[in-house]
Amino acid sequence: xxxxxxxxxxxxxxxxxxxxxxxxxxxxxxxxxxxxxxxxxxxxxxxxxxxxxxxxxxxxxxxxxxxxxxxxxxxxxxxxxxxxxxxxxxxxxxxxx
Amino acid sequence: xxxxxxxxxxxxxxxxxxxxxxxxxxxxxxxxxxxxxxxxxxxxxxxxxxxxxxxxxxxxxxxxxxxxxxxxxxxxxxxxxxxxxxxxxxxxxxxxxxxxxxxxxxxxxxxxxxxxxxxxxxxxxxxxxxxxxxxxxxxxxxxxxxxxxxxxxxxxxxxxxxxxxxxxxxxxxxxxxxxxxxxxxxxxxxxxxxxxxxxxxxxxxxxxxxxxxxxxxxxxxxxxxxxxxxxxxxxxxxxxxxxxxxxxxxxxxxxxxxxxxxxxxxxxxxxxxxxxxxxxxxxxxxxxxxxxxxxxxxxxxxxxxxxxxxxxxxxxxxxxxxxxxxxxxxxxxxxxxxxxxxxxxxxxxxxxxxxxxxxxxxxxxxxxxxxxxxxxxxxxxxxxxxxxxxxxxxxxxxxxxxxxxxxxxxxxxxxxxxxxxxxxxxxxxxxxxxxxxxxxxxxxxxxxxxxxxxxxxxxxxxxxxxxxxxxxx
Numbered sequence: 260x261x262x263x264x265x266x267x268x269x270x271x272x273x274x275x276x277x278x279x280x281x282x283x284x285x286x287x288x289x290x291x292x293x294x295x296x297x298x299x300x301x302x303x304x305x306x307x308x309x310x311x312x313x314x315x316x317x318x319x320x321x322x323x324x325x326x327x328x329x330x331x332x333x334x335x336x337x338x339x340x341x342x343x344x345x346x347x348x349x350x351x352x353x354x355x356x
Numbered sequence: 357x358x359x360x361x362x363x364x365x366x367x368x369x370x371x372x373x374x375x376x377x378x379x380x381x382x383x384x385x386x387x388x389x390x391x392x393x394x395x396x397x398x399x400x401x402x403x404x405x406x407x408x409x410x411x412x413x414x415x416x417x418x419x420x421x422x423x424x425x426x427x428x429x430x431x432x433x434x435x436x437x438x439x440x441x442x443x444x445x446x447x448x449x450x451x452x453x454x455x456x457x458x459x460x461x462x463x464x465x466x467x468x469x470x471x472x473x474x475x476x477x478x479x480x481x482x483x484x485x486x487x488x489x490x491x492x493x494x495x496x497x498x499x500x501x502x503x504x505x506x507x508x509x510x511x512x513x514x515x516x517x518x519x520x521x522x523x524x525x526x527x528x529x530x531x532x533x534x535x536x537x538x539x540x541x542x543x544x545x546x547x548x549x550x551x552x553x554x555x556x557x558x559x560x561x562x563x564x565x566x567x568x569x570x571x572x573x574x575x576x577x578x579x580x581x582x583x584x585x586x587x588x589x590x591x592x593x594x595x596x597x598x599x600x601x602x603x604x605x606x607x608x609x610x611x612x613x614x615x616x617x618x619x620x621x622x623x624x625x626x627x628x629x630x631x632x633x634x635x636x637x638x639x640x641x642x643x644x645x646x647x648x649x650x651x652x653x654x655x656x657x658x659x660x661x662x663x664x665x666x667x668x669x670x671x672x673x674x675x676x677x678x679x680x681x682x683x684x685x686x687x688x689x690x691x692x693x694x695x696x697x698x699x700x701x702x703x704x705x706x707x708x709x710x711x712x713x714x715x716x717x718x719x720x721x722x723x724x725x726x727x728x729x730x731x732x733x734x735x736x737x738x739x740x741x742x743x744x745x746x747x748x749x750x751x752x753x754x755x756x757x758x759x760x761x762x763x764x765x766x767x768x769x770x771x772x773x774x775x776x777x778x779x780x781x782x783x784x785x786x787x788x789x790x791x792x793x794x795x796x797x798x799x800x801x802x803x804x805x806x807x808x809x810x811x812x813x814x815x816x817x818x819x820x821x822x823x824x825x826x827x828x829x
Contacts, residue, residue: 263716271712274719275670276677277703278696287712293771294713298659301729304736311731312738314592315562315787316549316811321591330456337455342684351679352691 261295263288357386357518362427362575365521366468369426372415376408376426376470383428383472386519393495395504395513396430396473403439404428404472411468422468424582429464430514430523432507433474434481434557437461444557445489446479448682448702458555459590460524460566460583467582475510475523479704480673481531481559483507484776487767488706495763497539498801502760505535505776508543508567515541515569522579525567528559529661530755530780532567533792537755537804540794542576542825544568544818547811548787549594551580552587560668561592563661563784573793573822577601580818597815604815606823609643612748618654619753619779619806627798628754635795635805635828636752642827649748651740654782656733661781662774663717663730669707670714676702709770734785741786745810750820754779755792755804779806789814791821795828 263271268288272279279287334347343350359365368374384404387396411421431437434444436454443449461471478488486494486509494509496502497516504513508525512535515523525532527545536543544567551566558564566583570576581601586593615636620629640646678684678698685701688694703711717726744751756779766772783790788811792804807824809817 268712271715275708275711275715276674276692276695276699277708277711278693278700279708287709290709290770291712291716294662294709294774295716297771297774298663298717298726298730300659301656301663301733302725304653304656304729304733306729306732306736309732309735311728312735313562313731315738315785316547316592316594318549318592318594323588323591332455339455340452340681342678342681349679352688352694354691 261292261299263292263295359518359521359571361572362424362521362578365427366423366425369411369468370415370420374426376411377405379426379428380404380408380470380472383520386517387473390517390519393497393500393513393517394492395475395494395510395517395519397433397443397445397476397491397510398440399473400437400439400471404470407465407470422466423578424464425468427469428472428520429469430473430475430511430520431461431471432477432511432523432525434477434526435461435524436555437471437474440474442474442557444480445477445491446702446704446707447490448676450683452681456555459552459587461555463583472520475508475514477510478507478706480557480707481507481526481528482669482706482710484530484534484773485766486510487763488704490704493763496760499760501762502801503538503763505538505760507531508569509535511569512536512539512541512543515539515571522568522570522575525569526556526559526564527567527784528564529665529784530777532569533755533780533790533804533806534776536569536792537802538760540802542570542573542794543792544576544580545783545790546580546584546814547594547789549592550584550814552590552593554587554589558672560665561672562664562668565784573603573818573825577603577818577822580814584814594812597812599815601815601818603819603822606819606826607643608639608820608823608827611644611750611820612647613639613644614647614649614744614748614751616654616751616753617648617650623757624754625758628758628803631796631798631803632754632805638827639824647748649744649751651737651744653733653737653740657737657782657785658774658778660730660733660737660785661777663726664734666710666714667718667727668714669710670718673707673711678702706770737782738786741788749809750817751808753806755806756780759798759801759803783808787811789817791817793821793825793828
């Protein structure tokens, strides 16, 4: 039976790029363990001879031409939702300390 | 308030007997009068009135204004729509103004429909009650102490309250059908791929579909007919059925209808079972051939869903990184902290839970045991459905095991909340169309009957649904 420790939760949160405080870590370790225990019932199912389903209507490799299309959007409008813009480009915080 | 059939409204607008501007104002007034139910996140008065004036002018100059001319509608707030923010009821997307519109919104507008408001939902469509909305909880029109279902609870409540003749929702695991059942309206989930998801905030891409909510099957089918079909901007879309989606001559006589054994057993409340059984009896009297059908793997569908869905969510929600759009933590000392703090503050608890579960089941070492195994059990479920549809034309059962539950009743237990999806997730995993239809009340609360059909049999499903609607009411 899966039981996520607080260290496990911290590791997951780090992988998912979400910072958590101590209370949240404790709360999530209980809740996430309960969810994983519920879905664990699949481990008893006989799946011999079956393939996984990745696409449910059977479509494969839907191709289109790789060409520039004009949708009529102005770059300035598309940048309106960006938190920080400098010289028409996204500005991010420094990466190396 | 109640609206005339959509077809009649559009016909009158096209003849100049009704003004689109008046229809928009009627709808906006209704929204104001029913504010206490908290169905709506934002209204779109300026753009709606401007579009309405344009339609009235078109009609005055002798042009036709479309099959939905002047018909107001409400879109769930995870559809990109001009004229108001698109928030997906999340703090993360507060303040986001869509730079383009969803394909289905464009198609509705091309036929003259007018979006007047954006409806509440569980944030990012994660939930079954609207209690996971980062803003507020929508109230059930039949009992304000109860939830309207979810995640499209605002859209469903809007239709039940008569704010507009129809509303758009989304259905990834039941998010259109379950709230339709809880408020007593029609909720339609098409075959996977029949309607474009371009311009809709992505949740779980292998099961995400658009949903249509309306008072009658006829109204629902007209909307389906306008928005269904291929779209270059969503490569999973499939071709329309040639005859379109308006119901043909509707009758249940001679139709082979299978009652799903697994949906009528333990866990279904007595009140729900009673209404469903009474409705099935009426279908039998109307000439339907009723049998019991068993799909043993249905009991596993919820577990399959709560592996695949969080996995896809963890991938789809990685785009919210605080850099390109959405909430951004300003005081971060570096890029890494900007990511982790923006996501910590921007996401609510349910989004975090699903992202972390998804991260877990996709991580190396666990992938085969969880994700891949769930994909294989999904195959098993599909095979059982295919063989069931060799024996019957349609499958029926309740849309949910209970009627609408009390606000707060399940809010502290995420797993108990997931159980609200127990009868709806299978149709999403199998990719088949499914509809919820009102079939009476239990203790003053609506009960919804679910009908499912094989993939790409949407027209057949809408046709039989019209007949079922007539037979059970």
